[in-house]
Amino acid sequence: MDETEIDFRHLFGIVRRQIKLIVATIALVLAIAVVAVFSITPMYSGTTLILVDPSRKNLLDPSNISGSSSTDSARVESEVEIVDSDAVLLSVISEKGLITDPEFGVKLGLRAKILAALRIRELTLPTGQDALGVVLSRFKSNITVSRRGLTYLIAVTVRSENAARAAELANAIAETYIRSQIDSKISTTRESRDIIQRQLIDAEKAVVLAEKAFDDYIFGNVNSFVTATGRSDLADLRNRINELTSERSSTESRVADLRQKLQGNDYQTLAAELENEAVAALSKQRADLQRALGEAAAGSARAVNLRQELEKIERNLAVEAETALSELQASVGDYDKQASTLRRDLNTAILGSNLPADTLAQIYRLQQMARNAATQYQALLARSQTLETESALQIADSRVVSPAFPPTGPSSPKVMLILAVAGLFAVGAGFALAFIFENFIGGFTSEEQVQAITRLPLATVVPRHSATTAQHSVSDALIDSPLSMYAESIRRLRATIDNTLQANMPPPVDGRPRLGFVIMMSSALPGEGKSTMSLSLARTLALSGASTLIIDCDFRKPSIQRHLNLEPSSGLVDFLVGDIASDDLLQSIVKTDEKTSLTAIVGARRSDVPTDQLITQERFTRLVQTARSRFDYVVLDSPPIEPVVDGLYLAKYADVITFVIRWAKTPQRLCVHSLQRLAQTKAEHCRIMTLLNQQEGKIGYYSAYSDYYSE
Structure with a gap:
């Protein structure tokens, strides 16, 4: 239950933070879809249904002969290809005059006009076979011929900008197909008839020759027959x-x-x-x-x-x-x-007569040859006459069962479907961009993400906390709400820093007292809560009983004095440029927090000299050394790494660097880049840890143990 609740809160948090990106993406995609839909020319579809009867049809033979189901299916598929063939479509193009049709006819396309405008190709219309090919290709792209399932029905659909034209062309294709089917059957029958008629000539000659051979034998041998028979x-x-x-x-x-x-x-x-x-x-x-x-x-x-x-x-x-x-x-x-x-x-x-056997055999042979020739001739003659009759009585194997009628509405574009799909895509794209921006481009949204990308330990996660009034600082929650989640996260930061310092700092030598630790608070960009974290850490250290000093090292935009509600002071800058002697240092620039025992060195105005020169001078080194000798902890509130180089010079003084990352805001690329630059300039013994600031929602252990906290 807890994990499910955490996941939903995480998702809702992403939506809340990236709501502008999501809404902008949805609006942009829908706007593009609306423009595209209303810029597309409406197309109307006319559909004609043709029924194919695979049985053989012969008006002279009323019995129909059907094939098997497999051959019938192959026959229907073959008829589909014939309907969609170039021969049928070319006949329709010629019959309907589509060469000059404003929709399907020869015309210059956008590509040709662009090439002509760029003087790459001359602006000329295709002619002859090229023009016919262009029209055929354009016409064919607007035709769909398909079989309806496993039935004997073929659907011929034509798309056109004109509803009546779509129905007219669909019916024309069906009529041309049926007419070509009849013409094909007539042509086949007549070819068969012509072949038989050529055979008839030879058969007739054979009959004449057989009869003549028989008569010649009879007449030529009458005298011998008279002699043999006496008749x-x-x-x-x-x-x-x-x-x-x-x-x-x-x-x-x-x-x-x-x-x-x-x-x-x-x-x-x-x-x-x-x-x-x-x-x-x-x-x-x-x-x-x-x-x-x-x-x-x-x-x-x-x-x-x-x-x-x-x-x-x-x-x-x-x-x-x-x-x-x-x-x-x-x-x-x-x-x-x-x-x-x-x-x-x-x-x-x-x-x-009583003739010799060999004579009778010869007579019978010649007689049979004559009969066979006559029989063959009669069969060929009868078949020729039948084919002649069949050629005039041919009927089509297919017929139109449902002619196309002008549609009442366009078939494309499907406005509602396109807008619905565009809406779903827009929502998906919006959430996808929000997720990508949140997890890969925009910033860090989980502890695991911080550790995986920075490859550094995460000191703590600080929840979002707002000041009660404009005159109060967020760090006041340490005093006003010491048992809050915010105060506990700062104490967790202090504990992590203490453990890191004890584990990595060498013990003092020759019995010398241990010097104070320098903790530097840094970030990649301004506005990530670095100064608030610096002051909060310094205050919790002071509340723990340790003597603590916080130095506002952001000479361009100092803010510690505003959080502590102190009078601004230009003493630190004056000291660093040499206007204040070192003996007067503590008396001139050190302030005290009214709510804790924290000591602060605050700023007042923008420096008139390059700020990196203030940090690299010997006076700043002596300032840090003096602070180390007098305080247990020195917290340096540094400027951001990316805009200025001051933080890189401050890194060499630090024993621990806490890098502040703002929840879902600090870009991952800049974060990694800033950490790499700090790693190159810090002291060898210095350790860098991260802090995830302003986390939204009660997540992780704060949610699991919420009963331990109070605001």
């Missing part, structure tokens, strides 16, 4: 097939010749060769109209009517001729059907 009808079938083939060729040639005459408007020859009554009648009417038109006067009404009638007859003639040619062309198909029927009859008759 003369086989030869008759072959001859009939040849006749049909010849008639077909003749008819086809005739159709081609007549169609050429039709295209050349040679209706008279066409009518003669077609032998069609309708065509012949129309041809005769045409000839009569042409003759009548030749007899009519040019430009007359009769000529115009005749010409119109002639054009009508020619149109009818062309229609009738085309009809007759179509009928003639249909007869070609009849020849093919008859020839095909006869071929089947011939093949059946041959296969049903």
Whole structure:
């Protein structure tokens, strides 16, 4: 319980002492955060949700085929990368004209403007691929594409300075992705179709070659079949097939010749060769109209009517001729059907005949080759037609399930979150700086810290104590409150100094009386309570019955006379500069404390000569020697070490140096520096100890044994 209470008091003490630093740090960090938050351009986020269906989709095959969960997950992750790919984003950039967009388009950045202002680089906008790359990079930095957990949902989020623009671009990315997915499936299907169509050409040739090989073998060996079987009808079938083939060729040639005459408007020859009554009648009417038109006067009404009638007859003639040619062309198909029927009859008759085994085997082999070629051709043709149909019936595997809508508020900056985080950081930074300043930069806050850093013994810790009135000194507590913690800490200092002197001072030789001890009170900086500690120590020595003299050696800012409520005296300075003879020393400059038996040599004003010269003269040495011979203790209240060098010259007279450190105020670096300088100038037998002054709170043994003290 006691340790917990001590820790909290210690922390509260740090906060109280460094409250200004903490408040200033919090205010500065919050001010920076507020300025930063309100200087950031608000950004709006539009999010589109896309659902990916990993099953295969085919409108010609209603059954859907799904993969395993692992392959589905990999498929969704792949689609995420496709949505975020440069190809999709470049399509959106081109479609939405983002090259010239004021937010995402090509523009000069701050870095380019600075370089141009410093004449390091010319102020030019990028063009071509460089401009496209800049826009793509800027656009991509404002896009987030992610999968929602382990679902099949992909979230496409676009950030923009304009709410409607953010939603528009998010939807555009989703639409472009789905459209590219369909285009990709169509392209893949058409590539497959093209490959199969190239194979169809070879398959068709194979069918023709297989059929031809079979027919050539049959027709080429009919005579041998007749001889082997004795069936003369086989030869008759072959001859009939040849006749049909010849008639077909003749008819086809005739159709081609007549169609050429039709295209050349040679209706008279066409009518003669077609032998069609309708065509012949129309041809005769045409000839009569042409003759009548030749007899009519040019430009007359009769000529115009005749010409119109002639054009009508020619149109009818062309229609009738085309009809007759179509009928003639249909007869070609009849020849093919008859020839095909006869071929089947011939093949059946041959296969049903009693032929040698090797001949039948050869026939079956050629027949099977023809069937296989036809089957393969039919399969390729069917697949080609299916792919052609599929290319027109492709649907996307993904769809938009939730389009983006313009957001009602900005997504960044998150003002409250940033300010909350900044507030927490500010409080943490304030306390951290307070702790650093308290323990590493500002001063000492514990006994262990003093001993660890100075590597010197700590004589005592003096608690903070305030004078009751402005006319009283803090050292009056030794008389007014002899059982207080303050008075006890000074007595602890006296005991520590006595033990140190007895342990380190050599005994007198030749039976001479022991001279008095010189105790020097020093500090690094002014205002650390050094004079108060000097007077308090001198008074407690006097109260213990020892004859004690205190000398105010701070010739620049003397203060002992104020603490003792004595009249100021310039006698010490006058003596040191030679204005007072040594015989008149005690009568002129020595004063007596009204509350104790303490003797004091006080000051009165700032010296007009360099103060170090006063201390280094022989008169000051004689003063100290005289004081040693007449007093048990001589306390030297020295000036601070860092501002002036006087204390370094005083150190050689001291038997013990008590270095005053003010709680949480004396900088550690200056403290160590001052102690190092004292260690270089002190006498060899002199010991240096530290004193931690004005400790706040009841800490350590004062708290543990508070019942022993009274104020």
